[in-house]
Amino acid sequence: MDLPLDALESRAARTGLMGIPTKVLAGARLTTADCLAMYHSDDVALLGILANEVRERLHGNVAFYNVNIHVNYTNWCNQFCGFCAFQRRPGDDGAYCMSPEQVGAELSNANPEATEVHMVAGVWPALKYPYFLEILRAAKAARPDIHVKAFTMVEIDEIERLANKPLREVLDDLRAAGLDSMPGGGAEVFSERVRQQLYPKKMSAERWLELARGIHEYGFKTNCTMLYGMTETLEERVDHLNRLRMLQDDTGGFQTYIPLAFHPDNTPALAHLPIPSPLERLRSIAIGRLFLDNVPHIKAYWIMTGLAVAQAALSMGADDLDGTVSQEKVYHDAGASTPEVLSRADIHRLIRQAGRQPVERNTVYEIINTFAEGDPVEELCV
Ligand code: SF4
Numbered sequence: 001m002d003l004p005l006d007a008l009e010s011r012a013a014r015t016g017l018m019g020i021p022t023k024v025l026a027g028a029r030l031t032t033a034d035c036l037a038m039y040h041s042d043d044v045a046l047l048g049i050l051a052n053e054v055r056e057r058l059h060g061n062v063a064f065y066n067v068n069i070h071v072n073y074t075n076w077c078n079q080f081c082g083f084c085a086f087q088r089r090p091g092d093d094g095a096y097c098m099s100p101e102q103v104g105a106e107l108s109n110a111n112p113e114a115t116e117v118h119m120v121a122g123v124w125p126a127l128k129y130p131y132f133l134e135i136l137r138a139a140k141a142a143r144p145d146i147h148v149k150a151f152t153m154v155e156i157d158e159i160e161r162l163a164n165k166p167l168r169e170v171l172d173d174l175r176a177a178g179l180d181s182m183p184g185g186g187a188e189v190f191s192e193r194v195r196q197q198l199y200p201k202k203m204s205a206e207r208w209l210e211l212a213r214g215i216h217e218y219g220f221k222t223n224c225t226m227l228y229g230m231t232e233t234l235e236e237r238v239d240h241l242n243r244l245r246m247l248q249d250d251t252g253g254f255q256t257y258i259p260l261a262f263h264p265d266n267t268p269a270l271a272h273l274p275i276p277s278p279l280e281r282l283r284s285i286a287i288g289r290l291f292l293d294n295v296p297h298i299k300a301y302w303i304m305t306g307l308a309v310a311q312a313a314l315s316m317g318a319d320d321l322d323g324t325v326s327q328e329k330v331y332h333d334a335g336a337s338t339p340e341v342l343s344r345a346d347i348h349r350l351i352r353q354a355g356r357q358p359v360e361r362n363t364v365y366e367i368i369n370t371f372a373e374g375d376p377v378e379e380l381c382v
Contacts, residue, residue: 003021003025003049003053005021005022005025008021008025008046008049008050009021009022011043011046012043012046015041015042015043015046016037016040016041016043017037017038017041017043017046017047019034020034020037020038020050020290021046021050024050024053024054024290025053027057029293030290030291030293032238032239032242034291035238035241035242035287035291036234036235036238038283038286038287038290038291039234039237039238039283039287040234044279044282044283044286047283047286047287047290047316048282048286048315048316048317050286050290051285051286051287051289051290051316051317052315052316052317054289054290054293054317055289055298055317055318055319058296058319059297059319061355061356061357062319062356062357062359063314063318063319063320063321063351063354063356063357063358063359064297064319064320064321064359064360064361064365065320065321065322065323065324065347065351065358065359065360065361066115066116066322066323066324066360066361066362066363066368067111067113067114067115067116067323067324067344067360068114068115068116068117068118068322068323068324068325069106069107069110069111069114069116069117069118069325070117070118070119070120070325071098071103071106071107071117071118071119071139072086072119072120072121073097073098073103073119073121073135074096074097074098074121074122074124074127075087075088075094075095075096075097075121075122076088076089076090076095076096076097076121076122076123076124076127077089077121077122077123077124078122078123078124078125078201079122079123079154079199079201079202080199080201081188081198081199081201081202082197082198082199082267082269082270083188083198083199083227083230083262083264083267083269083270084267085263085265085266085267086122087122088122090124090126097124097127098135100131100134100135100137100138101138103119103135103138103139103142104138104139104141104142105142106142107138107139107142107143107146108142108143110143111324113344114143114146114324115145115146115147115362115363115368116146116147116148116149116323116362116363117139117143117146117147117148117149117150118149118150118183119135119139119148119149119150119151120150120151120152120155120183120185121155123154123155123158125158125162127162128162129159129162129163132151132159132162132174132177133173133174133177134177136148136150136174136177136178136179137177137178139178140177140178147180147181147362147363147364148178148179148180148181149180149181149182149183149363150179150182150183151174151179151182151183152182152183152184152185152186153184153185153186153187153203153207153208153211153212154185154186154202154203155186156170156182156211156215157203157207157211159174167211167214167215167218168214168218171215171218171220179220180363181220181221181222181363181364182215182220182221182222183222183223184212184222184223184224184225184254185223185225186202186203186208187205187208187224187225187226187227187240187244188202188226188227188230189226189227189228189230189232189236189237189240190205190208190236190239190240190243191205191232191233191236191239191240192204192205193236194230194231194232194236197231198230198231198269198270205243209243209247212224212247212251212253212254213247213250213251215253216251216252216253216254217251217253220253221253221254221255221364222253222254222255223254223255223256223257223258223299224244224248224254224256224257224258224295225257225258225259225260226240226241226244226257226259226260226284227260227262228259228260228261228262228276228284229261229262229273229275229276229280230262230270230273231270231273241287241288241291241292242291244257244292244295245291245292245293245294245295248292248294248295249294252294254295255295255296255297255364255365256295256296256297256298256299256320257288257292257295257297257298257299258298258299258301258322259281259284259285259288260301260304261275261276261280261281261284261304261305262275262276263275263304278306278308278309278312281305281306281309281313282309282312282313282316285298285300285305285313285316285317285318286316286317288317289316289317289318290317296365297319297320297365298317298318298319298320299318299320299321299322300313300314300318300320300321300322301321301322302321302322302342302350303322303325307350310350311350311351311353311354312354314351314354314356315354315355320361321347321350321351323347324341324342324343324344324346324347325341325342344360344377345377345378348371348375348377348378349378352373352378357370357371358371359371
């Protein structure tokens with residue numbers, strides 16, 4: 001669609017976004033000042049129109065998803081992040097740590113159509129280095145065909161410390177044991193001020209970025225995230241996105257950006273905060289698409305955004321809904337009210353109703369299936 005630049009700029013001038021439509025339609029890079037203006041503007045609809053233009057330029061009418069399962073192998077954690085409702089100490093109510101055999105059994109019993117297992121957890125030093133190799137081997141033994149995407153940067157930091165050897169050697173070991181790619185989580189928001197306030201034990205932004213650089217240079221793809229809606233300022237959100245964009249210029253290793261709305265329920269330190277509104281969640285997706293011009297995909301992670309926002313986001317910058325997901329615990333412990341699993345038919349319905357074409361992908365965005373309207377998989381849609 002040819003967007004009317006004059007009309008867009010005239011509207012942008014009234015809503016604090018002057019010059020941004022011209023840059024977006026010309027494919028020019030937005031500045032950090034532009035990014036801040038997008039966070040300050042009330043005109044989320046205009047951001048959505050512009051983000052949709054970029055999204056369709058990159059991906060046309062396609063909306064990606066995959067069929068995946070989650071294994072959160074332990075909730076033991078010694079990082080004590082103030083925003084986290086998932087963490088437990090051994091012996092606490094609800095604390096658990098899966099043995100390699102239990103990880104294998106979980107995969108054996110999981111959806112046989114799943115092409116990916118997403119394995120992330122807390123960190124606990126008593127879990128020695130061989131444990132991590134064993135859970136990877138158990139996952140691959142149970143499902144040799146499945147793509148194992150595992151370990152946030154926080155976990156990798158701990159695994160490297162336990163291994164007491166250079167990152168490349170650790171990655172060699174993990175790859176040999178079955179690791180195929182990494183999710184890249186644990187960035188939260190890079191502000192040192194917020195880190196000191198809410199997660200002082202967790203790695204610094206510099207360490208996160210150093211690990212991501214090393215992992216990309218090694219050859220693994222990752223995603224990147226920002227957890228927003230805690231106590232960070234808008235300037236701190238912009239700085240976070242800018243650091244991701246600068247690293248991506250160097251490595252090209254991020255496949256997808258996933259903005260994560262903070263869920264305050266069950267987090268004693270922050271339970272008083274409001275959950276980011278649906279409009280704020282859509283704004284975050286649109287800004288991600290507009291500012292991170294070097295990241296191929298923007299994900300509306302339905303577990304966190306809610307289904308309605310995820311569906312609307314497909315017309316405001318997002319091209320990916322994540323997957324069918326099952327057994328997700330991290331965000332549901334924090335009060336996410338979304339279902340714990342969607343069927344393939346549910347996902348198709350969401351995508352079709354948004355006027356998009358569902359495409360099943362694998363973890364690294366190779367196409368597994370395209371579907372004609374009325375495909376048997378959609379007959380389950382009601
Ligand atoms: S967010 Fe992750 S690192 Fe922080 S306490 Fe929770 S499980 Fe541990």
